[in-house]
Amino acid sequence: MTTTTDNGVNVQALLDAREVLKGAPEAAQFTWKATSKWQGGVHTTTRIQNFFGLGEEQNHKDETVLEADHPEVFAAPDDAITPIEYLLVGLTSCLTGGIASVAQNRGIQLRSVEATIEGNHDIRGILGADSDVRNGFNDIKVTFNVDADASPEDIEALVAQSQKRSAVFDALTNPTNVTVEVA
Amino acid sequence: MTNSGAAERVTTVVIGAGHAGLAASHFLSERSIDHVVLERGEVANSWRRERWDSLRLLTPNSQARLPGHPYAGPDPDGYMTMGEVIEFVEDFASVSCAPVRTGVEVTSVRRTGGEYHVTTSRGDFRSGTVVIASGACNRPAVPGFSDAVPASIEQLTTFDYRNPEQLDEGRVLVVGASATGAQLAAEIRRSGRPVTLSVGEHVRLPRTYRGRDVLWWMEASGLWDERYDEVEDLTRARRLPSPQLVGTPERSTLDLNALTDMGVDLVGRWAAIRDGRALFSGGLRNVFSLADLKMQRLLDNFDEWARINGHDAHLDAPERFAPTRVPESPLLQLDLERGEIRTVVWATGYRPDYTWLDVDVVDAKDQLRHDGGVVESPGLYALGLPVLRRRKSTFIHGIEDDAREVIDHLVEYLAGRRRPA
Numbered sequence: 001m002t003t004t005t006d007n008g009v010n011v012q013a014l015l016d017a018r019e020v021l022k023g024a025p026e027a028a029q030f031t032w033k034a035t036s037k038w039q040g041g042v043h044t045t046t047r048i049q050n051f052f053g054l055g056e057e058q059n060h061k062d063e064t065v066l067e068a069d070h071p072e073v074f075a076a077p078d079d080a081i082t083p084i085e086y087l088l089v090g091l092t093s094c095l096t097g098g099i100a101s102v103a104q105n106r107g108i109q110l111r112s113v114e115a116t117i118e119g120n121h122d123i124r125g126i127l128g129a130d131s132d133v134r135n136g137f138n139d140i141k142v143t144f145n146v147d148a149d150a151s152p153e154d155i156e157a158l159v160a161q162s163q164k165r166s167a168v169f170d171a172l173t174n175p176t177n178v179t180v181e182v183a
Numbered sequence: 184m185t186n187s188g189a190a191e192r193v194t195t196v197v198i199g200a201g202h203a204g205l206a207a208s209h210f211l212s213e214r215s216i217d218h219v220v221l222e223r224g225e226v227a228n229s230w231r232r233e234r235w236d237s238l239r240l241l242t243p244n245s246q247a248r249l250p251g252h253p254y255a256g257p258d259p260d261g262y263m264t265m266g267e268v269i270e271f272v273e274d275f276a277s278v279s280c281a282p283v284r285t286g287v288e289v290t291s292v293r294r295t296g297g298e299y300h301v302t303t304s305r306g307d308f309r310s311g312t313v314v315i316a317s318g319a320c321n322r323p324a325v326p327g328f329s330d331a332v333p334a335s336i337e338q339l340t341t342f343d344y345r346n347p348e349q350l351d352e353g354r355v356l357v358v359g360a361s362a363t364g365a366q367l368a369a370e371i372r373r374s375g376r377p378v379t380l381s382v383g384e385h386v387r388l389p390r391t392y393r394g395r396d397v398l399w400w401m402e403a404s405g406l407w408d409e410r411y412d413e414v415e416d417l418t419r420a421r422r423l424p425s426p427q428l429v430g431t432p433e434r435s436t437l438d439l440n441a442l443t444d445m446g447v448d449l450v451g452r453w454a455a456i457r458d459g460r461a462l463f464s465g466g467l468r469n470v471f472s473l474a475d476l477k478m479q480r481l482l483d484n485f486d487e488w489a490r491i492n493g494h495d496a497h498l499d500a501p502e503r504f505a506p507t508r509v510p511e512s513p514l515l516q517l518d519l520e521r522g523e524i525r526t527v528v529w530a531t532g533y534r535p536d537y538t539w540l541d542v543d544v545v546d547a548k549d550q551l552r553h554d555g556g557v558v559e560s561p562g563l564y565a566l567g568l569p570v571l572r573r574r575k576s577t578f579i580h581g582i583e584d585d586a587r588e589v590i591d592h593l594v595e596y597l598a599g600r601r602r603p604a
Contacts, residue, residue: 153476160473173464174454174464175454
């Protein structure tokens, strides 16, 4: 069954890497990097090209340039999406990739995976209008529509397992120590 | 340096006189291997000193059996109290005439000259073989950030906790939702104290299914006999928390819905303390889903087994249980300095203690490196660890098959050694 499933994920390479890295935890230490530059107003450009992993500096095939601005209702020009929307991009991409990988590993052929994601945000926090309101999302809801050769229970299990192994799900649901300093 | 001339010579030293060490002794006696069982305290010591008052076995009496020593009481569906467990294990020790030396604490085991030198609080031993049966739960495992809990909050581990009366009247934060955490949350709540339970990944089971104890199903369907070399992810299987079960005369289910009904407040896994605030994971919904789906698959497998093997006629109809109810908006943080939480009870699992073992067979996570109880060092064996040779390994009745096979290996090893070089 597994041999005929093709979700385009090289699960064998991932399983091999897991075995190798079990005995080489230092090679498993990755650092993801980005550089950003203020463009005036509340617009920032961020460039991503390289990262560190497997003991050495690594390069993406191409540099990615990401723009962030704020919408007109925030009295900004709305030249790009809002930074907090990038969190939605990260979460839904991570979970979807996870579903494909877990499905491949379990021999489940996917036909389509679509998601809608909503982050509820009370902006009184960032405006300082009410000190009891937090700055970030109050909650996030992701709804998946998965078309696959599998029972509804198996699809639920795919989605559950992808959350269990998701970097972004963990980063959003658990606290992370953040250091921001002036160079 | 101890004078090796003074050391007592035996073929096998067994460390620990709990049910595992005594089962090893049973099979060693059966094979006429001279041995001693060294016990730091009394027989069944951990059951006597390291458990809370209300604890009963998770397995029903019908599964309380040791090699040649079945349960003979009147209540096969009941669950033994700690007093009854101690008596049961003591009876086994005396029936099998185990050569137990109590009050002997092993302080070091070294390998010298092709054999083992065992140093104890009462003299030394030299032996070709050693069976480690000192248990998997020697020390409570508590997360490092417990240091940051304010001093005004009392912290207890499951080794300190005996009953709710020893706690302050205020809110109790129980951390961990295995059998231990679920049981303590329930009894502390019943004592009238408000309780918050921090829940990470957990194993949900109903106490009874289709009229039979769920552990009867585990045994009858053969699932508990699944061997360690057949289990798909052995590392994970060995780290699995104990299922949310309690042994009570009412045979009631103790899942998270039952705890919610009692008024226990559920929060996510406790991830960190920052600025005096406990921070809980927002992933509660998914750990519920994982546990619900897993239970569902297990019950599906039970039904399938019952159908194929023609048991449906003797069993109640298949049942399905409501999904775990997710709190409306689970708390993500709690101010520990505000005074609401008076006590933290850590039910976050245990670690074995091998600090006395001076043989290089313990990995970076304090676990013994072994293959089905055959430890990497020749002549060294282990018993009574999670999924040692089968899924049932750590349950009372699970020791028999493991002990027989491990002692078989030990006997073959001794025979091999005796062959002329």
